[in-house]
Amino acid sequence: MSKVTEAYNNWAHTYDRELNPSIELEHDRVVRILNPKEGDDILDVACGTGRYVKAAFERGSNVTGMDLTEAMLAEAKAKIPPRKRAPIVRYVQGDCTQVRFWRELQRDRETGFDKISCGLMIDHLLERQLPNLFKGMFLVLKPGGYAVVTTLHPETIWDFVKESNFKFALTSYGISHIHPLGTVESIARRSGFRVKIVELKIRHSIKHCFTPESYKKIRGMPFGVIYVLRKPKS
Numbered sequence: 001m002s003k004v005t006e007a008y009n010n011w012a013h014t015y016d017r018e019l020n021p022s023i024e025l026e027h028d029r030v031v032r033i034l035n036p037k038e039g040d041d042i043l044d045v046a047c048g049t050g051r052y053v054k055a056a057f058e059r060g061s062n063v064t065g066m067d068l069t070e071a072m073l074a075e076a077k078a079k080i081p082p083r084k085r086a087p088i089v090r091y092v093q094g095d096c097t098q099v100r101f102w103r104e105l106q107r108d109r110e111t112g113f114d115k116i117s118c119g120l121m122i123d124h125l126l127e128r129q130l131p132n133l134f135k136g137m138f139l140v141l142k143p144g145g146y147a148v149v150t151t152l153h154p155e156t157i158w159d160f161v162k163e164s165n166f167k168f169a170l171t172s173y174g175i176s177h178i179h180p181l182g183t184v185e186s187i188a189r190r191s192g193f194r195v196k197i198v199e200l201k202i203r204h205s206i207k208h209c210f211t212p213e214s215y216k217k218i219r220g221m222p223f224g225v226i227y228v229l230r231k232p233k234s
Helices: 003-011 021-034 051-058 070-079 099-107 127-140 181-190 204-209 212-218
Strands: 041-045 062-067 089-093 113-118 141-152 194-201 222-230
Touching: 003 070, 021 051, 021 113, 021 141, 021 194, 021 204, 021 222, 041 051, 041 127, 051 062, 051 070, 062 070, 070 089, 099 127, 113 127, 127 141, 127 181, 127 222, 181 194, 181 222
Parallel strands: 041 062, 041 113, 062 089, 113 141
Antiparallel strands: 141 222, 194 222
């Protein structure tokens, strides 16, 4: 079992009950960019406990949630059980850094996905693992489709952030790999995507996640990144 799998298996049962400034900062913005619509086919890569699966399903989209971790998928299924009637929800366990996973996913579908979400996952990958992820997403997207990928910002000052009310459950596992913006952008472009970068800064909406003293120090500082990766129509 990898450290990532172990970490998230252990975290799964309390994940949704813990305060998490990263999620609170990005969630609404990601849903707006993803813009799930009735009849859309959406893939949620590293779906975790299913927050984006739920958001897309509630807007009428068909959703496939995939994750490496059995315990996280169990939590997602408890929110929205698999369904065969519209909107359809299904779940797949697999490793999105493996080419074989993407080829099998493509073979299972008659058409590609309209959109892909991938929240707070690439900061658990080594740089050498990123190309397989991006090439895989490019493979299963329809022409003109796009992926919304989020991660922690490489310029975040963690000494101040640690003064928050968040417990940082993964710290002891040593599985965080924060990549420079240019590195991620370059790999995504080489995979065929057109790239737009949205930087998220600490703002009033997540003030409650920090102590008053720490919030004064880090207000306005970069904290998250959204990469919007569009597959050309031709």
